[in-house]
Amino acid sequence: MKTDVAILGAGLSGLGCASFLRQVGIKVAVLEKDCVPGGKVQTVQEDGYVVELGPLGWLDKEPAVAAFVNQLGLEALPAEEAQGQRWLLKDGSLHLLPSGPLSFLRTPLLSGAAKLRLMREPFISARRDGEESIHDFATRRFGKGVADTFFGAMVSGIFGGDARALSVQAAFPLMAGWESESGSCLRGAMRHMRKKKAQLKAGESPTTSGKLHSLPQGMGQLLQVAAQSLGSAYHGSTEIDRVVWRHGAWVLFRGGQEVGQADHVVFTTPACVTAQLLEEGDGSLRRAAAGIQGASLQVVTAAYAREQVAHPLSGFGFLALRGQGFRPLGVQYPSTIFPSQTPSGKVQLRVLLGGSFDPEAANLSDQALQQAALHPLRDLLGVQGDPERVWMRRIAGGIPQYALGHLERLAVFQQWERQLPGLYFAGDSLFGVGVNAVLKQALAVSERIQAKHFA
Numbered sequence: 263m264k265t266d267v268a269i270l271g272a273g274l275s276g277l278g279c280a281s282f283l284r285q286v287g288i289k290v291a292v293l294e295k296d297c298v299p300g301g302k303v304q305t306v307q308e309d310g311y312v313v314e315l316g317p318l319g320w321l322d323k324e325p326a327v328a329a330f331v332n333q334l335g336l337e338a339l340p341a342e343e344a345q346g347q348r349w350l351l352k353d354g355s356l357h358l359l360p361s362g363p364l365s366f367l368r369t370p371l372l373s374g375a376a377k378l379r380l381m382r383e384p385f386i387s388a389r390r391d392g393e394e395s396i397h398d399f400a401t402r403r404f405g406k407g408v409a410d411t412f413f414g415a416m417v418s419g420i421f422g423g424d425a426r427a428l429s430v431q432a433a434f435p436l437m438a439g440w441e442s443e444s445g446s447c448l449r450g451a452m453r454h455m456r457k458k459k460a461q462l463k464a465g466e467s468p469t470t471s472g473k474l475h476s477l478p479q480g481m482g483q484l485l486q487v488a489a490q491s492l493g494s495a496y497h498g499s500t501e502i503d504r505v506v507w508r509h510g511a512w513v514l515f516r517g518g519q520e521v522g523q524a525d526h527v528v529f530t531t532p533a534c535v536t537a538q539l540l541e542e543g544d545g546s547l548r549r550a551a552a553g554i555q556g557a558s559l560q561v562v563t564a565a566y567a568r569e570q571v572a573h574p575l576s577g578f579g580f581l582a583l584r585g586q587g588f589r590p591l592g593v594q595y596p597s598t599i600f601p602s603q604t605p606s607g608k609v610q611l612r613v614l615l616g617g618s619f620d621p622e623a624a625n626l627s628d629q630a631l632q633q634a635a636l637h638p639l640r641d642l643l644g645v646q647g648d649p650e651r652v653w654m655r656r657i658a659g660g661i662p663q664y665a666l667g668h669l670e671r672l673a674v675f676q677q678w679e680r681q682l683p684g685l686y687f688a689g690d691s692l693f694g695v696g697v698n699a700v701l702k703q704a705l706a707v708s709e710r711i712q713a714k715h716f717a
């Protein structure tokens with residue numbers, strides 16, 4: 263195989279990058295170790311159920327995602343209005359999460375003192391140097407009440423991680439940037455919104471709804487169609503074990519045999535795999551990658567007859583505060599969010615377990631995992647009887663943890679990109695977790711390759 267660009271990994275990053283490059287006539291080859299494309303994205307279709315065992319969808323905010331979907335000739339499926347409501351499990355009860363300034367003032371989730379502290383945020387002086395944990399940042403800017411309640415839940419919801427361990431600059435760069443650029447997160451957020459509105463008015467940025475989206479046949483449809491569109495340029499069940507820069511080309515090996523050559527190579531593999539694949543002189547990449555660990559996640563989705571669940575299941579679902587005796591990280595209501603993906607008269611409850619607070623969840627037997635996921639819902643959501651169906655998936659290292667020091671580790675990868683011609687990194691272990699972040703990076707990488715290729 264000889265190609266312009268070899269892409270390792272057929273998750274969102276790899277297939278997104280391939281699609282952007284093919285669009286401008288650049289020859290690609292995608293090499294994926296698994297027999298099916300998708301990486302973390304995995305959808306099961308069964309008797310009218312569309313069940314997501316990876317990401318549930320994306321918020322329509324990032325033009326790169328819309329570009330990817332459009333290039334494949336697909337139409338995104340918007341979520342129902344009700345999905346906007348999100349809940350928090352605190353002290354055994356579900357509370358609606360505030361979504362705007364007024365609801366923050368009214369929420370029972372914060373004490374009066376915590377609300378007053380929150381209002382002082384614009385007057386807190388900015389700290390401009392070095393990385394800081396999400397918890398320290400949130401405490402300093404918004405106060406302990408907001409940090410413990412909202413940031414703790416948000417970090418366990420997005421990263422399955424610990425706000426005290428993760429870097430705010432790496433995990434939430436936009437928010438950290440608001441402080442450094444505007445001196446305050448609230449002022450920065452308002453400035454950001456005004457800028458977006460102005461860009462929209464001037465036609466400089468595409469209209470986005472901000473709503474959650476998926477595909478009619480689930481997230482897997484996106485990756486299946488993307489892989490199919492590549493034809494013979496897609497190589498499934500092809501685990502690459504070494505990549506070497508030799509005589510002006512990137513050479514790929516599998517089981518000691520050369521399988522292909524390319525002018526450019528894009529790694530979308532987990533950082534530790536990338537470091538192993540690249541031949542290394544001083545071990546710097548391997549040391550940097552060792553600091554980017556992934557937390558394992560377990561997804562348990564159960565289907566019930568509607569009448570088995572007393573709770574109205576309104577909204578997106580709920581996050582659970584850690585340390586309060588409720589084991590799941592959160593529960594989502596897919597049948598409310600995308601009703602067309604569940605047969606009528608049935609509901610889906612999707613439970614996430616594990617993360618960095620609960621690594622033992624990965625070792626539970628199937629029966630124990632199902633019990634750990636579904637038993638706590640009985641009283642809370644009024645669930646009666648056994649589920650009609652259950653789907654489970656264990657994702658080892660499912661969510662990369664951007665621990666303090668992540669920016670330095672990232673700098674090592676970027677240094678390698680600068681030193682070796684035609685070497686690029688993408689993927690969620692480096693530049694951002696989530697559909698929007700990984701496709702934004704895939705587009706940026708494809709643009710850098712285009713600039714070199716057509717120079």
Ligand SMILES: Cc1cc2nc3c(=O)[nH]c(=O)nc-3n(C[C@H](O)[C@H](O)[C@H](O)COP(=O)(O)OP(=O)(O)OC[C@H]3O[C@@H](n4cnc5c(N)ncnc54)[C@H](O)[C@@H]3O)c2cc1C
Binds near residue numbers: 296315660689691
């Ligand atoms: C349970 C769960 C729920 C999530 N929910 C959401 C959500 O609702 N919304 C959202 O925006 N994000 C969500 N995310 C995050 C999002 O799914 C990921 O950030 C994104 O899918 C990562 O895509 P990727 O292509 O960068 O990585 P991956 O999907 O991990 O792809 C990397 C690929 O590289 C392949 N590979 C590895 N080694 C080799 C090798 N040696 N040779 C060849 N190929 C190799 C792997 O098999 C894999 O296919 C969720 C993640 C999880 C785990």
